[in-house]
Amino acid sequence: xxxxxxxxxxxxxxxxxxxAAVATEFLRRKYTVIGLSRRGNPxxxxxxxxxxxxxxxxxxxxxxxxxxxxxxxxxxxxxxxVLNAGASPDPVDLVKVEWPVxxxxxxxxxxxxxxxxxxxxxxxxxxxxxxxxxxxxxxxxGYKPERWAYAASKAAMxxxxxxxxxxxxxxxxxxxxxxxxxxxxxxxxAGLDGEVSDQIIRAINAGFGTDWLKSPRTVAExxxxxxxxxxxxxxxxxxxxxxxxx
Amino acid sequence: MESKIVSLRxxxxxxxxxxxxxxxxxxxxxxxxxxxLQFVQMVIExxxxxxxxxxxxxxxxxxxxxxxxxETAVFQAA
Numbered sequence: 001x002x003x004x005x006x007x008x009x010x011x012x013x014x015x016x017x018x019x020a021a022v023a024t025e026f027l028r029r030k031y032t033v034i035g036l037s038r039r040g041n042p043x044x045x046x047x048x049x050x051x052x053x054x055x056x057x058x059x060x061x062x063x064x065x066x067x068x069x070x071x072x073x074x075x076x077x078x079x080x081x082v083l084n085a086g087a088s089p090d091p092v093d094l095v096k097v098e099w100p101v102x103x104x105x106x107x108x109x110x111x112x113x114x115x116x117x118x119x120x121x122x123x124x125x126x127x128x129x130x131x132x133x134x135x136x137x138x139x140x141x142g143y144k145p146e147r148w149a150y151a152a153s154k155a156a157m158x159x160x161x162x163x164x165x166x167x168x169x170x171x172x173x174x175x176x177x178x179x180x181x182x183x184x185x186x187x188x189x190a191g192l193d194g195e196v197s198d199q200i201i202r203a204i205n206a207g208f209g210t211d212w213l214k215s216p217r218t219v220a221e222x223x224x225x226x227x228x229x230x231x232x233x234x235x236x237x238x239x240x241x242x243x244x245x246x
Numbered sequence: 247m248e249s250k251i252v253s254l255r256x257x258x259x260x261x262x263x264x265x266x267x268x269x270x271x272x273x274x275x276x277x278x279x280x281x282x283l284q285f286v287q288m289v290i291e292x293x294x295x296x297x298x299x300x301x302x303x304x305x306x307x308x309x310x311x312x313x314x315x316x317e318t319a320v321f322q323a324a
Contacts, residue, residue, distance in 0.1 A: 184286065199305040200289055207275050207307030208282040 006049065008032045008078045008127075009227070010067070010120055012057055012112065013085030015039040017185035018135055018223070021216035022082050023050065025224045034070045034078075036063070036116070037085065057085050057112040063119045077127025080227040081120045083113045083157075084135040091146040102149040109153040113160055121168055129172020129231040133223055134161045136177040138242040158238060165236030172231035180219040181242030182211050211243045250295040251317045257291050270314040275307070285310070296320055 009026040013019035014035030023033045023041070027049050034051045035041060045052035051073050055066035067074065086109040089101050117132065124130040139147050140154035157177070164175035184196035196215065204213050219241070226239055258268055258279055266279055274280050280288050289310065293300055300320060309319035 196286055197302065197305070199302045200286055203305055203307045203310060204282045204285055207311070208285070210282050213282065 005076075006030055006032045007080070008034065008074050008076075009080040009082065010034045010036065010074075010078050010116070010123075011082045011084060012036045012116055014044060014052075015041050018180070018183060018216045018219055019082075019084040020044060021220035022084060022223050025217075025220040026080070029224065029228075031080070032073050034067065034073055036066055057115055058107055060115045060118070063115045067119055067123075074123055077125070077130075078120055078123035079127055079130040080224075081116065081124065081130070081132045082135065082223060082227060083116055083132065085109075085112050085116075086135070086153075088147075088150045091144075092149075094145040094148050097149055102152065105149045106153045106156065109150075110156045110160065113157055117160070117164060121171070121173070124168065124173045125171040130174075131227045131229055132161070132164050132168070132173060132175040133227040134158075134175070134177040135223065136161075136179045136238065138179045138181060138240060138244040140179075141244065143244065161238075162236045169235065174229050174231060174233055174235035176226050176229065176234060176236070177238045178219070178223050178226055179238060179240045179242055180214065180222070181240075181244070182213045183216055183219050184213055185216055212241075214241075250321045251313055253295055254288075254292065254316065255313060258288070268313065270317075271312050273311055274313075275311060292316060292320055 009031045011019055011023045011033060014023045015037035019037065020041055023035050023044055026033045027047055032049045034053060035044060036053045036055055036057060038054065038056050040052050040054040044050045051070045053066035053070055055062040057063055087105065089105055134157055136157055137154040139151040140158055142151050161175050161177045168175065184201055198215065201213055201215055222241065255268055259266060261284055268279055272279065289305060304319050309315050
């Protein structure tokens with residue numbers, strides 16, 4: 001019997017944005033949260049039930065070491081894994097894309113996810129099943145050629161999600177993807193170093209007629225709801241909250 | 247010292263490589279002077295020029311649509 005009795009969620013990319021909001025939402029639902037990120041999150045680290053693990057998730061050894069450092073929290077296994085960490089290079093004309101940039105994007109987004117899957121799958125099985133929830137992007141459809149490097153890595157994530165839904169089905173694990181559409185985060189809004197207020201988000205939605213811009217908090221509620229699907233619930237699915245057609 | 251609205255106009259000009267003719271009543275959104283993402287940065291810039299956070303009720307699309315509206319809703323209202 002482990003030390004911890006609350007359900008455990010592992011969330012990647014918790015230093016800011018969607019990852020931090022997802023961690024906060026899990027905490028609100030009385031989970032213990034193991035947060036993984038390269039920069040850490042000092043604010044969340046002060047919260048009861050949050051375990052702040054600093055690691056470069058592209059490094060499989062670092063991922064294993066980080067989760068080993070949280071062994072007490074995960075002694076009875078893990079119920080939910082949210083694969084959120086990722087990076088997006090600057091847009092560039094497709095004919096000018098440099099392969100190292102595309103390769104680095106793939107390494108950052110896909111390898112990070114693969115490392116986390118390989119490390120946490122046994123922990124999900126140990127707890128009798130759970131969920132893997134991928135934070136995807138509608139851009140994966142390829143409709144913006146200048147974002148191809150990022151889009152291609154996200155398309156690979158979708159394939160990885162579907163593979164997980166098959167591979168771990170017998171362990172009671174569901175795997176799904178959330179495509180949140182536009183979200184007001186530092187990754188999508190250059191220069192932003194804090195949270196965009198609800199008033200600004202409302203003004204943008206009222207004035208620009210663009211695809212629905214949301215706060216990370218709003219998206220986090222959806223992600224966690226999907227992460228709580230039962231083992232006989234939907235799996236291998238893409239939940240799209242963008243107006244872009246899949 | 248230049249007025250806050252002049253500073254804001256310069257900041258908006260700086261968003262574009264080609265010069266923009268931004269009048270007091272130019273619709274900043276319809277004209278493409280600011281994108282939705284730049285709108286966030288514009289509000290942050292307005293707060294910086296204003297020297298304080300804006301009252302949430304002031305941040306509406308209408309009060310931010312033109313320089314004249316911003317002047318009235320934010321800088322003159324201070």
